[in-house]
Amino acid sequence: MARLALKQLLQENPRKVLVLDGGQGTELERRGINVANPVWSTIPFIDDAFWSESSAERKIVEEMYRDFMKAGAEILMTVTYQASFKSVSENTPITTLSEYNSLLTRIVDFARGCVGEDKYLIGSIGSWGAHVCCEFTGDYGPNPETIDYYEYFKPQLENFNKSPQIDVIAFETIPNIHEIKAILSWDETILSKPFYIGLSVDDNGLLRDGTTMAEIAEFIKSVGDKINPNFTLLGINCVSFNTSSDILASIHKVLPDMPLLVYPNSGEVYDAERKVWHPNGDKSNTWDLVVKRYIEAGARVIGGCCRTTPEDITEVSEAVKKYSE
Numbered sequence: 001m002a003r004l005a006l007k008q009l010l011q012e013n014p015r016k017v018l019v020l021d022g023g024q025g026t027e028l029e030r031r032g033i034n035v036a037n038p039v040w041s042t043i044p045f046i047d048d049a050f051w052s053e054s055s056a057e058r059k060i061v062e063e064m065y066r067d068f069m070k071a072g073a074e075i076l077m078t079v080t081y082q083a084s085f086k087s088v089s090e091n092t093p094i095t096t097l098s099e100y101n102s103l104l105t106r107i108v109d110f111a112r113g114c115v116g117e118d119k120y121l122i123g124s125i126g127s128w129g130a131h132v133c134c135e136f137t138g139d140y141g142p143n144p145e146t147i148d149y150y151e152y153f154k155p156q157l158e159n160f161n162k163s164p165q166i167d168v169i170a171f172e173t174i175p176n177i178h179e180i181k182a183i184l185s186w187d188e189t190i191l192s193k194p195f196y197i198g199l200s201v202d203d204n205g206l207l208r209d210g211t212t213m214a215e216i217a218e219f220i221k222s223v224g225d226k227i228n229p230n231f232t233l234l235g236i237n238c239v240s241f242n243t244s245s246d247i248l249a250s251i252h253k254v255l256p257d258m259p260l261l262v263y264p265n266s267g268e269v270y271d272a273e274r275k276v277w278h279p280n281g282d283k284s285n286t287w288d289l290v291v292k293r294y295i296e297a298g299a300r301v302i303g304g305c306c307r308t309t310p311e312d313i314t315e316v317s318e319a320v321k322k323y324s325e
Protein backbone atom coordinates (compact mmCIF):
# COMPACT_ATOMS: atom_id res chain seq x y z
CA MET A 1 0.00 0.00 0.00
CA ALA A 2 1.43 3.33 -1.08
CA ARG A 3 -0.18 5.23 1.79
CA LEU A 4 0.44 5.29 5.54
CA ALA A 5 -2.40 4.06 7.74
CA LEU A 6 -4.66 7.09 8.27
CA LYS A 7 -4.39 7.05 12.06
CA GLN A 8 -0.60 6.87 11.84
CA LEU A 9 -0.52 9.75 9.36
CA LEU A 10 -2.61 11.91 11.70
CA GLN A 11 -0.61 10.97 14.80
CA GLU A 12 2.86 11.33 13.27
CA ASN A 13 2.07 14.62 11.51
CA PRO A 14 0.14 16.71 14.02
CA ARG A 15 -0.11 19.65 11.61
CA LYS A 16 -1.29 17.63 8.63
CA VAL A 17 -4.80 18.46 7.48
CA LEU A 18 -6.29 16.27 4.78
CA VAL A 19 -8.52 17.71 2.07
CA LEU A 20 -11.70 15.70 1.53
CA ASP A 21 -13.79 15.68 -1.64
CA GLY A 22 -17.07 17.58 -2.09
CA GLY A 23 -20.76 16.66 -2.23
CA GLN A 24 -20.76 13.68 -4.54
CA GLY A 25 -24.52 13.12 -4.75
CA THR A 26 -25.31 16.72 -5.67
CA GLU A 27 -22.24 16.93 -7.93
CA LEU A 28 -23.38 13.88 -9.94
CA GLU A 29 -26.80 15.48 -10.21
CA ARG A 30 -25.24 18.73 -11.42
CA ARG A 31 -23.44 16.71 -14.08
CA GLY A 32 -26.68 15.28 -15.38
CA ILE A 33 -27.32 12.06 -13.45
CA ASN A 34 -30.89 11.67 -12.23
CA VAL A 35 -30.48 10.75 -8.57
CA ALA A 36 -34.13 11.16 -7.54
CA ASN A 37 -34.79 7.65 -6.20
CA PRO A 38 -34.48 5.78 -2.87
CA VAL A 39 -30.85 4.70 -3.34
CA TRP A 40 -29.95 8.25 -4.46
CA SER A 41 -26.47 8.61 -5.95
CA THR A 42 -25.85 4.85 -5.96
CA ILE A 43 -28.43 4.48 -8.75
CA PRO A 44 -26.03 4.61 -11.72
CA PHE A 45 -24.12 1.57 -10.43
CA ILE A 46 -27.26 -0.58 -10.30
CA ASP A 47 -27.63 -0.66 -14.07
CA ASP A 48 -25.42 -3.29 -15.74
CA ALA A 49 -24.74 -0.85 -18.57
CA PHE A 50 -22.70 1.29 -16.14
CA TRP A 51 -19.95 -1.33 -16.15
CA SER A 52 -19.32 -1.21 -19.89
CA GLU A 53 -16.36 0.93 -20.92
CA SER A 54 -18.51 3.11 -23.14
CA SER A 55 -21.05 4.05 -20.45
CA ALA A 56 -21.68 7.82 -20.33
CA GLU A 57 -22.65 7.68 -16.65
CA ARG A 58 -19.47 5.84 -15.81
CA LYS A 59 -17.52 8.61 -17.50
CA ILE A 60 -19.37 11.20 -15.43
CA VAL A 61 -18.45 9.47 -12.16
CA GLU A 62 -14.81 9.06 -13.26
CA GLU A 63 -14.65 12.74 -14.17
CA MET A 64 -16.14 13.73 -10.83
CA TYR A 65 -13.36 11.86 -9.00
CA ARG A 66 -10.74 13.30 -11.35
CA ASP A 67 -11.97 16.86 -10.83
CA PHE A 68 -12.09 16.54 -7.03
CA MET A 69 -8.51 15.23 -7.09
CA LYS A 70 -7.39 18.02 -9.43
CA ALA A 71 -8.90 20.40 -6.88
CA GLY A 72 -6.65 18.89 -4.22
CA ALA A 73 -8.73 16.16 -2.54
CA GLU A 74 -6.54 13.56 -0.83
CA ILE A 75 -9.32 11.54 0.78
CA LEU A 76 -12.38 10.60 -1.25
CA MET A 77 -15.58 8.64 -0.73
CA THR A 78 -17.38 5.74 -2.29
CA VAL A 79 -20.79 6.71 -3.68
CA THR A 80 -22.67 4.52 -1.21
CA TYR A 81 -24.46 6.89 1.19
CA GLN A 82 -27.93 5.38 0.49
CA ALA A 83 -26.67 1.88 -0.28
CA SER A 84 -27.64 -0.02 2.87
CA PHE A 85 -28.81 -3.58 2.23
CA LYS A 86 -32.32 -2.53 3.26
CA SER A 87 -32.48 0.36 0.78
CA VAL A 88 -30.91 -1.57 -2.07
CA SER A 89 -32.88 -4.80 -1.58
CA GLU A 90 -36.21 -3.02 -1.20
CA ASN A 91 -35.80 -0.63 -4.10
CA THR A 92 -33.69 -2.26 -6.81
CA PRO A 93 -33.54 -5.64 -8.58
CA ILE A 94 -30.68 -6.60 -6.24
CA THR A 95 -32.32 -8.65 -3.50
CA THR A 96 -29.88 -11.24 -2.15
CA LEU A 97 -26.92 -10.68 0.15
CA SER A 98 -24.57 -12.23 -2.35
CA GLU A 99 -25.69 -9.90 -5.17
CA TYR A 100 -25.47 -6.99 -2.74
CA ASN A 101 -21.90 -7.86 -1.79
CA SER A 102 -20.91 -8.12 -5.44
CA LEU A 103 -22.42 -4.67 -6.06
CA LEU A 104 -20.61 -3.03 -3.15
CA THR A 105 -17.31 -4.68 -4.00
CA ARG A 106 -17.67 -3.51 -7.59
CA ILE A 107 -18.41 0.07 -6.50
CA VAL A 108 -15.51 0.11 -4.02
CA ASP A 109 -13.03 -1.37 -6.52
CA PHE A 110 -14.20 1.12 -9.13
CA ALA A 111 -13.69 4.03 -6.72
CA ARG A 112 -10.19 2.77 -5.88
CA GLY A 113 -9.45 2.55 -9.61
CA CYS A 114 -10.57 6.18 -9.99
CA VAL A 115 -8.56 7.58 -7.07
CA GLY A 116 -5.40 5.47 -7.41
CA GLU A 117 -3.24 3.98 -4.66
CA ASP A 118 -2.00 7.23 -3.10
CA LYS A 119 -5.34 8.63 -1.98
CA TYR A 120 -7.38 7.56 1.02
CA LEU A 121 -10.72 5.93 0.29
CA ILE A 122 -13.69 6.31 2.64
CA GLY A 123 -16.50 3.76 2.66
CA SER A 124 -19.56 5.99 2.99
CA ILE A 125 -22.52 4.80 5.08
CA GLY A 126 -25.51 7.11 5.61
CA SER A 127 -27.24 7.20 8.99
CA TRP A 128 -30.14 4.86 9.81
CA GLY A 129 -32.30 7.98 9.43
CA ALA A 130 -31.16 8.45 5.83
CA HIS A 131 -33.22 5.45 4.64
CA VAL A 132 -36.38 7.06 6.00
CA CYS A 133 -35.32 10.65 5.21
CA CYS A 134 -34.98 11.84 8.80
CA GLU A 135 -31.27 12.55 9.00
CA PHE A 136 -32.09 16.26 9.28
CA THR A 137 -34.80 15.92 11.96
CA GLY A 138 -33.27 13.22 14.16
CA ASP A 139 -36.81 12.07 14.82
CA TYR A 140 -36.36 8.30 15.12
CA GLY A 141 -39.86 7.70 16.49
CA PRO A 142 -40.98 7.12 20.09
CA ASN A 143 -38.36 4.48 21.00
CA PRO A 144 -35.06 5.29 19.25
CA GLU A 145 -33.19 3.24 21.86
CA THR A 146 -34.90 0.04 20.74
CA ILE A 147 -33.92 0.31 17.05
CA ASP A 148 -31.55 -2.47 16.01
CA TYR A 149 -28.90 -0.25 14.39
CA TYR A 150 -26.46 -3.11 14.02
CA GLU A 151 -28.89 -5.22 12.06
CA TYR A 152 -29.45 -2.28 9.71
CA PHE A 153 -25.75 -1.48 9.15
CA LYS A 154 -24.35 -5.02 9.29
CA PRO A 155 -24.26 -6.03 5.59
CA GLN A 156 -22.64 -2.77 4.46
CA LEU A 157 -20.31 -2.71 7.43
CA GLU A 158 -19.15 -6.29 6.92
CA ASN A 159 -18.43 -5.65 3.28
CA PHE A 160 -16.39 -2.51 4.06
CA ASN A 161 -14.60 -4.18 6.99
CA LYS A 162 -13.34 -6.87 4.62
CA SER A 163 -12.44 -4.59 1.73
CA PRO A 164 -8.70 -4.13 1.25
CA GLN A 165 -9.48 -0.91 -0.65
CA ILE A 166 -11.25 0.98 2.13
CA ASP A 167 -9.07 2.98 4.53
CA VAL A 168 -11.79 4.35 6.76
CA ILE A 169 -15.50 3.79 7.24
CA ALA A 170 -17.76 6.86 7.54
CA PHE A 171 -21.02 7.03 9.40
CA GLU A 172 -22.36 10.21 7.86
CA THR A 173 -25.07 12.65 8.93
CA ILE A 174 -25.85 10.92 12.26
CA PRO A 175 -28.69 12.90 13.90
CA ASN A 176 -29.67 10.82 16.96
CA ILE A 177 -27.82 10.16 20.22
CA HIS A 178 -29.04 6.56 20.45
CA GLU A 179 -27.47 5.83 17.10
CA ILE A 180 -24.17 7.37 18.28
CA LYS A 181 -24.30 5.26 21.44
CA ALA A 182 -24.95 2.13 19.41
CA ILE A 183 -22.05 2.77 17.00
CA LEU A 184 -19.67 3.54 19.84
CA SER A 185 -20.67 0.35 21.67
CA TRP A 186 -19.34 -1.82 18.84
CA ASP A 187 -15.94 -3.36 19.43
CA GLU A 188 -13.23 -4.33 16.97
CA THR A 189 -14.98 -7.55 16.02
CA ILE A 190 -17.86 -5.48 14.60
CA LEU A 191 -15.93 -2.42 13.42
CA SER A 192 -12.53 -3.74 12.48
CA LYS A 193 -11.41 -0.72 10.44
CA PRO A 194 -10.78 2.91 11.34
CA PHE A 195 -14.07 4.76 11.33
CA TYR A 196 -15.46 8.24 11.88
CA ILE A 197 -18.80 9.73 12.82
CA GLY A 198 -20.15 12.82 11.03
CA LEU A 199 -22.84 14.41 13.19
CA SER A 200 -25.94 16.04 11.72
CA VAL A 201 -26.21 19.29 13.66
CA ASP A 202 -28.67 22.21 13.44
CA ASP A 203 -27.90 25.94 13.23
CA ASN A 204 -27.97 26.23 17.02
CA GLY A 205 -25.20 23.69 17.35
CA LEU A 206 -27.42 20.89 18.65
CA LEU A 207 -27.57 17.36 17.32
CA ARG A 208 -30.82 17.21 15.31
CA ASP A 209 -32.54 15.34 18.16
CA GLY A 210 -31.67 18.18 20.58
CA THR A 211 -28.63 16.59 22.27
CA THR A 212 -25.88 19.09 23.12
CA MET A 213 -22.26 18.65 22.07
CA ALA A 214 -21.36 18.60 25.79
CA GLU A 215 -23.67 15.62 26.31
CA ILE A 216 -22.06 13.77 23.41
CA ALA A 217 -18.63 14.51 24.91
CA GLU A 218 -19.80 13.28 28.33
CA PHE A 219 -20.96 10.05 26.75
CA ILE A 220 -17.66 9.53 24.92
CA LYS A 221 -15.72 10.24 28.12
CA SER A 222 -17.91 7.79 30.05
CA VAL A 223 -16.97 5.00 27.63
CA GLY A 224 -13.34 5.91 28.33
CA ASP A 225 -10.70 3.29 27.51
CA LYS A 226 -13.36 0.83 26.42
CA ILE A 227 -13.92 2.82 23.26
CA ASN A 228 -13.13 0.98 20.04
CA PRO A 229 -9.55 1.99 19.14
CA ASN A 230 -10.69 2.29 15.52
CA PHE A 231 -12.70 5.41 16.41
CA THR A 232 -10.46 7.84 14.52
CA LEU A 233 -12.30 11.11 13.96
CA LEU A 234 -15.47 12.85 15.07
CA GLY A 235 -17.02 15.78 13.26
CA ILE A 236 -19.93 17.34 11.44
CA ASN A 237 -21.19 17.01 7.89
CA CYS A 238 -24.05 18.35 5.79
CA VAL A 239 -24.41 21.28 8.18
CA SER A 240 -24.84 24.99 7.54
CA PHE A 241 -21.72 26.62 6.11
CA ASN A 242 -22.18 29.83 8.08
CA THR A 243 -22.42 28.22 11.51
CA SER A 244 -20.09 25.26 10.91
CA SER A 245 -16.93 26.82 12.36
CA ASP A 246 -18.71 27.76 15.61
CA ILE A 247 -20.17 24.27 15.89
CA LEU A 248 -16.78 22.68 15.33
CA ALA A 249 -15.23 24.99 17.93
CA SER A 250 -17.91 23.91 20.42
CA ILE A 251 -16.93 20.25 19.91
CA HIS A 252 -13.22 21.07 20.21
CA LYS A 253 -13.91 22.82 23.51
CA VAL A 254 -15.46 19.71 25.08
CA LEU A 255 -13.21 17.14 23.36
CA PRO A 256 -9.88 18.96 22.92
CA ASP A 257 -7.86 15.80 22.13
CA MET A 258 -10.22 14.33 19.56
CA PRO A 259 -9.12 14.67 15.92
CA LEU A 260 -12.01 16.43 14.18
CA LEU A 261 -13.43 16.48 10.69
CA VAL A 262 -15.78 18.89 8.98
CA TYR A 263 -17.52 19.07 5.64
CA PRO A 264 -20.39 21.54 5.53
CA ASN A 265 -22.85 22.31 2.77
CA SER A 266 -22.11 25.02 0.22
CA GLY A 267 -23.73 27.90 2.10
CA GLU A 268 -26.56 28.25 -0.41
CA VAL A 269 -30.01 28.31 1.12
CA TYR A 270 -32.75 26.02 -0.16
CA ASP A 271 -36.14 27.54 -0.82
CA ALA A 272 -38.41 24.52 -0.35
CA GLU A 273 -41.46 26.36 -1.69
CA ARG A 274 -39.92 27.37 -5.00
CA LYS A 275 -37.52 24.37 -5.00
CA VAL A 276 -34.52 26.55 -5.82
CA TRP A 277 -31.22 27.34 -4.15
CA HIS A 278 -30.28 30.91 -3.22
CA PRO A 279 -26.67 32.07 -2.90
CA ASN A 280 -25.21 32.51 0.57
CA GLY A 281 -26.36 35.94 1.79
CA ASP A 282 -23.43 36.20 4.20
CA LYS A 283 -20.65 37.33 1.89
CA SER A 284 -18.18 37.72 4.75
CA ASN A 285 -18.02 33.95 5.18
CA THR A 286 -15.53 32.47 2.74
CA TRP A 287 -13.75 29.10 2.61
CA ASP A 288 -10.56 30.96 3.49
CA LEU A 289 -12.10 32.21 6.71
CA VAL A 290 -13.93 29.05 7.77
CA VAL A 291 -10.99 26.76 6.99
CA LYS A 292 -8.75 28.96 9.15
CA ARG A 293 -11.28 28.63 11.96
CA TYR A 294 -11.67 24.88 11.45
CA ILE A 295 -7.92 24.37 11.76
CA GLU A 296 -7.82 26.49 14.92
CA ALA A 297 -10.60 24.22 16.23
CA GLY A 298 -8.67 20.99 15.70
CA ALA A 299 -9.87 19.94 12.23
CA ARG A 300 -7.70 17.27 10.58
CA VAL A 301 -9.97 16.48 7.62
CA ILE A 302 -11.79 19.26 5.75
CA GLY A 303 -14.00 19.14 2.66
CA GLY A 304 -17.50 19.83 1.46
CA CYS A 305 -20.91 18.17 1.60
CA CYS A 306 -24.06 18.86 -0.40
CA ARG A 307 -23.84 21.40 -3.26
CA THR A 308 -20.08 21.82 -2.88
CA THR A 309 -18.19 21.42 -6.16
CA PRO A 310 -14.58 20.96 -7.26
CA GLU A 311 -14.33 24.78 -7.28
CA ASP A 312 -15.16 24.79 -3.56
CA ILE A 313 -12.57 22.08 -2.92
CA THR A 314 -9.94 24.17 -4.76
CA GLU A 315 -10.63 26.98 -2.29
CA VAL A 316 -10.50 24.52 0.62
CA SER A 317 -7.10 23.19 -0.54
CA GLU A 318 -5.66 26.68 -0.95
CA ALA A 319 -6.79 27.65 2.54
CA VAL A 320 -5.55 24.36 4.03
CA LYS A 321 -2.12 25.02 2.49
CA LYS A 322 -2.10 28.52 3.86
CA TYR A 323 -3.13 27.69 7.42
CA SER A 324 -1.82 24.20 8.14
CA GLU A 325 1.80 24.40 7.09
Ligand code: MET
Nearest residue numbers: 023024025081124173238
Ligand atom coordinates in the same frame (compact mmCIF):
# COMPACT_ATOMS: atom_id res chain seq x y z
C1 MET B 1 -26.85 13.94 2.65
S1 MET B 1 -25.16 14.06 2.99
C2 MET B 1 -24.45 13.24 1.65
C3 MET B 1 -23.06 12.81 1.86
C4 MET B 1 -22.50 11.99 0.75
N1 MET B 1 -21.16 11.58 1.07
C5 MET B 1 -22.49 12.74 -0.57
O1 MET B 1 -22.07 13.82 -0.66
O2 MET B 1 -22.83 12.24 -1.55
Ligand SMILES: [Zn+2]
Nearest residue numbers: 023238305306
Ligand atom coordinates in the same frame (compact mmCIF):
# COMPACT_ATOMS: atom_id res chain seq x y z
ZN1 LIG C 1 -24.71 16.46 2.47
